[in-house]
Amino acid sequence: MVIPDITFRLAKENAQMALFSPYDVQRRYGKPFGDIAISERYDELLADSHVRKTYINARDFFQTLAEIQFESGYPYIMFEDTVNRANPIAGRINMSNLCSEILQVNSASRYDDNLDYIHIGHDISCNLGSLNIAHVMDSPDIGRTVETAIRGLTAVSDMSHIRSVPSIAAGNAASHAIGLGQMNLHGYLAREGIAYGSPEALDFTNFYFYTITWHALHTSMRLARERGKTFAGFAQSRYASGDYFTQYLQDDWQPKTAKVRALFARSGITLPTREMWLKLRDDVMRYGIYNQNLQAVPPTGSISYINHATSSIHPIVAKIEIRKEGKTGRVYYPAPFMTNENLDMYQDAYEIGPEKLLIPMQRLRATSIRDCRSPCFSPIPPRPAI
Template identity: 30%
Template sequence: MPQLVVKPDNRQLAFDEMRLSVYADRILNGLEQLSKETLLRGVQSKLRREEVSGEEISNAFTMSALELVTKEEPDWKFAAARSLLTSLYKKAAVNRRYKAYPEEPYGELYPLITDLVKKGIYREELLTHYTKAQIAELGECIDYTRDLLFDYIGLLTLSDRYLAHDFDGRVMELPQERYMIIAMFLMHREPEEKRLELVKEAYWAMSNIYMTAATPTMSNAGKKVAGQLSSCFIDTVDDSLEGIFDSNTDVARLSKMGGGIGVYLGKVRARGSDIRGHKNTSSGVIPWIRQLNNTAVSVDQLGTRKGAVAVYLDVFHKDILAFLDLKLNNGDERMRAHDVFHGVCLPDLFMEAVEARGHWNLFCPHEVKKVMGWKDANGRALGLEDFYDEELGQGAFREKYAEATANLELSRITVPAIDIMKRIMKSQLETGTPYMFYRDTVNRTNPNRNQGMVFSSNLCTEIMQNQSATVIEQEELVTKDGQTRIVISKIPGDFVVCNLNSIHLARAVPAGVLERLVPIQVRMLDNVIDINNIEVLQAQYTNSQYRAVGLGTFGLHHLLALEGIRWESEEAIEYNDHLYEHINYLLVRSSMELAREKGRYPKFAGSDWETGEYFTKRGYTSGEQEGKYVTAEQWRQLQQEVAADGVRNAWLFAIAPNGSTSIIAGSTASIDPLYELLSYEEKTTYKIANPAPDLSEKTIWYYKTAFLIDQNWSIRMASARQRHVDQGQSFNLYVTPDIKATDFLQLHLNAWKGGLKSTYYVRSRALTIEECESCAS
């Protein structure tokens, strides 16, 4: 055993074995089912040098606890977390020069804020909008015992990625302080008379882990950093050289700030199309996608990882076949873009052609506009991409497609629809993508369809909001006060912004706090819109006009296991239907109440919210599909209130992947089934075992893992949820590499027929997929 312990100030103390026992008692308090003797044996085996530091002793406890984590004894992950917590407390106390005690490990909040504002780490608003007395009051609300809710991987993720560090990399902020700073920053513009109560409410929601904020908000709120608070963005590229390069520049600027980007390229002319009358001169969309690929690699996200960009193209675009091969590892490398993700936009008519084994025509959007002569009320030329079917089996898109097909002046490529689908499925099994985006389903249920079209989705397929291209109007030399400048005038398009946070279902639902939780979540999201400063002005403008938000959920499988509900069951489908209707009702009501207080979103007039169609389309008011938690009469009452007072936010519900934040919360990701009962996080020199949340003799029977589940049950659950989600769901399909083509095709057909708006990755055990960090709300 060691003889000496070296303290952080270089003092040397005699090693006292009894202190190991006291420390073990502390981290096992409340975990009496775990063996103290087994833990101490592990610790002692790691302390064989004559002289050790206090940090080495802490690490020995942490690593010994981690080595004991199994499916049978999963709670060792909490013992490891408590050891890591103790180390964090000590480091923060040394770095901030205060004394930490086991019964009071946190320092005072006001000195922390003043010091980090002075150092340029925190934003000045934390001092200009709160008095010393108010900050002291908020400091009294910090409850360090809530740190015990973290398991080891959750706490490690939080401390490594989100807690504030000084410029020398030393930890300065502790977990509960991060939550309090987020709450203070998001509420700093609220009226002074209720600001503190709203801060306390937001802190309550986050610190109890009833919810999580999105990664950009978690990481950047209250910090004086270059990053912003929104998760991701969607751009629509204009069919012009200026528009294409402007879009690339905007992607670079947003990627630099940590945002994930979705880019719709369906308006860009195809390969072989004319340019200014010169035949066969266009190189099509692939070279521009390669430019975006280079941007994603070269302009990284705040210096931490390469940029994340998804590109979308319509299945009726002439370049679709080359597009589907973008990420394959064979063929012409000049036609590949391995660092972007891709998604394909599918109308009902195509899926019908696949099922009927019919033919499919591919067109150039530029030629369609030139030859067909379709125009909107303002005289703007329209392409096939500007139409959708208003009803299943009938509508404007199929009519325009038939017109284009019948026009012999219009060039096209005709292929069997099933051949395109085979290319899609081949790419999905090899690379996990393309994503599937069912454009007719999306636009039929778009509550703001009176204002425009939804052409594609974002990097994670859950955001579905109106889009349009930003167009350069003119460029001129202007001389004023003896200075000559080049002034560029642009007409801003709808440049989508994603503002996200998520409910921890497995904590919030059993605790019965949804009615209290959802209103503060909506307010937090709405405040992000006003606080955020987005460099790309059309994104800032769109954000202000629609005030769109995306409240999501995670921990669904965790919740079902706690409730004793099997994933593959009618009970699970019914449970999803009622639960998500309840959440949606609370969402709409919260946004309506916020509109009463602060005003409706500027483009509310004429929306499905105002006309009431939002409610009737979903069957809420008829009484024919009455839910367990919300009656038809309650919906009818809310419909009347929304018509009178509006809603604050044009879109409300979007279920993101929640990768990182669900890890922090110690739960299952998003709406996904559990991946493994015991998974492992790989570190440089060791592996960390991560058991399923709340794994026990009771819950293990309800944790059937992803690749063993019949995916049709997952599709049916997603279909039940989709009625209540005004945007989309990051819905993954889990398949084995040997899946039959007919079975794989049927999954896609079932997803489309079930009313899903998109599918995200096709996950196979043979694939390793790197997800968008920004969207992991």
């Protein structure tokens, strides 16, 4: 579900919210309803008598949405205006995939009456792979680890030829977009005696993604320099202007907690300095980057289990998770690194709750991931009446 900022304003005012006819909007404004920035043009559409509309209460909408999510976990939500404010690529993002880790600019195809292409648009190929955070932190060279992952995913993108869907083939060829994800965050934190959502966990997560981002961008810049080629539209992006890097140049960022500083030092990881970001900015402005998108954190269900890892960047849902695997029957997956001595580090998502821990962790991760990450919201189930 795509939700613009105007929806929250109307809910705050306990106002009625207009639902516009997509057919009328396209007929009047010459573009699909999904390509219009609703928050910016809501009042204009509201005043247009040629656009049919019905009304619902904005608060009732959110109430119904919350009930459905509590019951089923669906729908996933994309906050349209937040996404586009953070988007460094020219163009508008108007949709995501089911798990909501892919946020890329796309363009629609046009067809004639026989459904032959008049114009082939650009759609999205999900070229995804995830790193095991515990293994990355144990790696003797984090830069080489990330470079190998980025080059591997880029090879997948380069070798993908989805001729059956020309718009996806065109989009993939133009963007070289990939999505490097992460998993086993909770497992690694627990192994190191850090509670998920604690100040140390927030500190580690922030600087882990900060470091991964530098190495991912550096590798993509090297690919562009080696190949003499960038993604289509690089010149119009905030990478080309250097504006993207402003957030990293305000200070020499260092971990706030001694425990996290010790973790990176023990792993032999040099955190990117302001000078490193300045050099990277200058190199990117000169050579470009090859990949339009570099990081996306998917939910990683089954692949996490076979990697002896916790799912994605989420907290566990149970200390021992039970899954039904086809004809195999029930399979039991204990959380990685769990022992009798560290059980208190394995609070599940329902025990942790969203307000104090999950939401701050998700917000921190969002600062460095320029595609998206797929968060899971785990409301505390109601206790039975006694």
